[in-house]
Structures are given as C-alpha cells and as structure tokens.
Amino acid sequence: MNCNPEISPDVTCAVCGGGIAALCLRLARARPRPRPLPGPAEDTGGAAAAAASAxxxxxxxxxxxxxxxxxxxxxxxxxxxxxxxxxxxxxxxxxxxxxxxxxxxxxxxxxxxxxxxxxxxxxxxxxxxxxxxxxxxxxxxxxxxxxxxxxxxxxxxxxxxxxxxxxxxxxxxxxxxxxxxxxxxxxxxxxxxxxxxxxxxxxxxxRPERCQDLHRVIRARRFVPEEVARELFRQVLEAVRHCTSCGVLHRDIKPGNIVLDLATGQAKLIDFGCGTYLQETAYTHFAGTPSYSPPEWTHFGWYHGEAATIWSLGILLHQMVCGEH
Structure with missing residues (x-):
C-alpha cells in the first residue's frame, strides 16, 4: 500500500485518472503550505480513515x-x-x-x-x-x-x-x-x-492498494482546485445518495472519512461506525464529529438526517476549496 502524506505530481495525476487526469495536474501544481500533517483535534472519532492512508x-x-x-x-x-x-x-x-x-x-x-x-x-x-x-x-x-x-x-x-x-x-x-x-x-x-x-x-x-484520504490531500496541497473539487464532490454526493437509497445515514461525513483510490481516481466513503438507519422524523441523539454537527442540534437538541447531511457536505466542500474547516 503506497499512501504518502505528501502527494507528488505523478501520484496526484493518478488520483482522478481517466477523464479528469488533467484536472489533477492543477492539484499537483498547487503550492503546499508548510505545516504539520497530524489530523485536527476533532478527528478522533474517524481514525478508521487511516486504514486507507498508511x-x-x-x-x-x-x-x-x-x-x-x-x-x-x-x-x-x-x-x-x-x-x-x-x-x-x-x-x-x-x-x-x-x-x-x-x-x-x-x-x-x-x-x-x-x-x-x-x-x-x-x-x-x-x-x-x-x-x-x-x-x-x-x-x-x-x-x-x-x-x-x-x-x-x-x-x-x-x-x-x-x-x-x-x-x-x-x-x-x-x-x-x-x-x-x-x-x-x-x-x-x-x-x-x-x-x-x-x-x-x-x-x-x-483496501485500495494505493490510496490517500482527503484530509491528507487538503493538508498537503493547501487546497483543492475548484475543477478537481467539483469532480470529487460529485462522487461524494453519489456515495451519499447511494447510502440514503439503502436506508443508511452515515452521520460522519468529513475529509478523513473519504479515501481516494490513486489507481482509479474513485472517492470512497468509509467508516460507518457512527451511522444509523435513515428515518423521516427528527433524531434526538447525535453521533459523529461535533464540529460537523448542524446548528439545530447545538441549539435545540434535534436534527433531521438528510438536512444534517447537507450541512456536513457544505463544510466538506468549504474545506476542499478553502483549505480550512
């Protein structure tokens, strides 16, 4: 398994492969900001992402x-x-x-x-x-x-x-x-x-043989160019739609729980340890990473699954294109 935290241009091109290989070149050319690579403090609940990034x-x-x-x-x-x-x-x-x-x-x-x-x-x-x-x-x-x-x-x-x-x-x-x-x-x-x-x-x-979790990609490259972010985000949306169509609510969508297969460019959603069955009524128990929780949970103690998912997806997209939570 070859999952280096610093992504070289040749490896980055393999992240997306096929039709968007050219877009990945932009990601490879983005100048990294020197800073330590350990994950953020709020990422303790999703360490299973390391299964696809070491x-x-x-x-x-x-x-x-x-x-x-x-x-x-x-x-x-x-x-x-x-x-x-x-x-x-x-x-x-x-x-x-x-x-x-x-x-x-x-x-x-x-x-x-x-x-x-x-x-x-x-x-x-x-x-x-x-x-x-x-x-x-x-x-x-x-x-x-x-x-x-x-x-x-x-x-x-x-x-x-x-x-x-x-x-x-x-x-x-x-x-x-x-x-x-x-x-x-x-x-x-x-x-x-x-x-x-x-x-x-x-x-x-x-476990893809060569892979990198999105959290490390963002930290190593400072941010993800919008063209690449658009394609990766589309894949994440499709994965979320698949889960909801199966009656599953993931509840912990964040960069550390998204893995990129470097051979195919496929983004994969991982770690269902905080998940539950999808329901139409409000949830009154929170599971996931607190900094990705919706404001209705913080203020009122309840949330709806699909709305909370959209909130966490918005945070994810902002992290990809801005490089910050």
Missing amino acids: AASPARAPPLGSAAAGSEPPVPRCEERRPGHGRPGAAEGRSGAVAGPGPSADSRVPPAGTAHEALQERYRLGSLLGRGGFGSVFAATRLSDGAPVAIKRVPRNRVRHWGELPDGSRAPLEIVLQAKVSTGFPGVVQLLEWFELPNHIVMVLE
Whole structure:
C-alpha cells in the first residue's frame, strides 16, 4: 500500500485518472503550505480513515485477538446511547461473508468456535494503520490471492447497537449498515467479511492498494482546485445518495472519512461506525464529529438526517476549496 502524506505530481495525476487526469495536474501544481500533517483535534472519532492512508507492513504483526495488538482506546464520542440496543454475553465465535467488488469474500463460513482460527488462516496481518475510539485498524493481505484488505478490530464490549442481517442473524449495527451499502457501488468501501470473536468484532474491508484520504490531500496541497473539487464532490454526493437509497445515514461525513483510490481516481466513503438507519422524523441523539454537527442540534437538541447531511457536505466542500474547516 503506497499512501504518502505528501502527494507528488505523478501520484496526484493518478488520483482522478481517466477523464479528469488533467484536472489533477492543477492539484499537483498547487503550492503546499508548510505545516504539520497530524489530523485536527476533532478527528478522533474517524481514525478508521487511516486504514486507507498508511503504508502496509506485514512484519512482526501481533495476532488480532491478542493484547499485543494494541491497548484499547476510550469509547468514541460518536456513540449514541439508547436503551435496548446492548447485547449481553459473549459469543463463541462466528463469521459472515458479504459479496462485493474487488477482493471478494470467501464463501466458506467456519463453524462456531473456529472464527479466530479461520481469520488467521485466511489473512496475514500487517501494520497498525490507525487507532481511535472505534478500536484498531490493520493492513492485511488475503492469503488466497494476495489481495490487500483492511481489518478493523472493535472490542465487543463497546458495541452498543445491534441489528439484523438479511439472513436473520444478529450483528453489530455498523456491520448491518455496511452490508446494506456493500452492493458493488464503487463510492463506498465494501465489507468483504466479518468475524465475531469472544472479545472482539472483526471486519474485513476493501483496501485500495494505493490510496490517500482527503484530509491528507487538503493538508498537503493547501487546497483543492475548484475543477478537481467539483469532480470529487460529485462522487461524494453519489456515495451519499447511494447510502440514503439503502436506508443508511452515515452521520460522519468529513475529509478523513473519504479515501481516494490513486489507481482509479474513485472517492470512497468509509467508516460507518457512527451511522444509523435513515428515518423521516427528527433524531434526538447525535453521533459523529461535533464540529460537523448542524446548528439545530447545538441549539435545540434535534436534527433531521438528510438536512444534517447537507450541512456536513457544505463544510466538506468549504474545506476542499478553502483549505480550512
């Protein structure tokens, strides 16, 4: 995986590829403003974007279920607390597969109690890509065909919301939502497979081999030229429209949750950890990054999903063309 924080002209041209490669040259020629690259303070809830913006290295990786894989972070701020969504007890271990483009999930589903062994048999764990309130994300390689993937590992006792998959089985809400939108649409990162271990939920996600998250693009280049921003923003709008058509509200749209596939120029929406089901009535629980929340939430304690999405999209577009939140 080649995702350098500073984008060279040749790599930047590959960001958009095809019909808008010339536009990407403008992005490459934009003079970067010297400043540190770490993400903004409000970006703690979306660190899963690092799964698509750091280099993979399989050497000396700890087992996924071990304590050596990293200490667990605090509970995310985007957690929405409502009664009746917890699920007591630990599972023996199971897995499920979700069809999608790119590296497809293995159709074999291991029996209960062998999910951990199946995970180790199918994937070679690489470097830690990111850690936040959600848990940890690792680069990994699927052993059957060498395809790059991202493995997201979430402590099971921090899963507060559960839902139902099409086959009637129960799963964490993030997985249910991700499965809903993983229908082959290229603008949303695809869920390939998931495992329920005694102490962790593990998701195997699509990972472009060369990619860069939009937050790093903006910081490295100072701003995104309007012609390029227009095309990227159009792709994000299509991804949001796809999610809402599937009945899913993302609730955490920001540059750090948008990944650019450098080989195809495709923008991909990632991290549904703050998502929920789309509803017409107002929401009275907030989930997401506070600085992207709509004013009605701040002043009145409620918001409508689609209106709040438009608000966060406006902030995103301003960040792209102005380089500032």
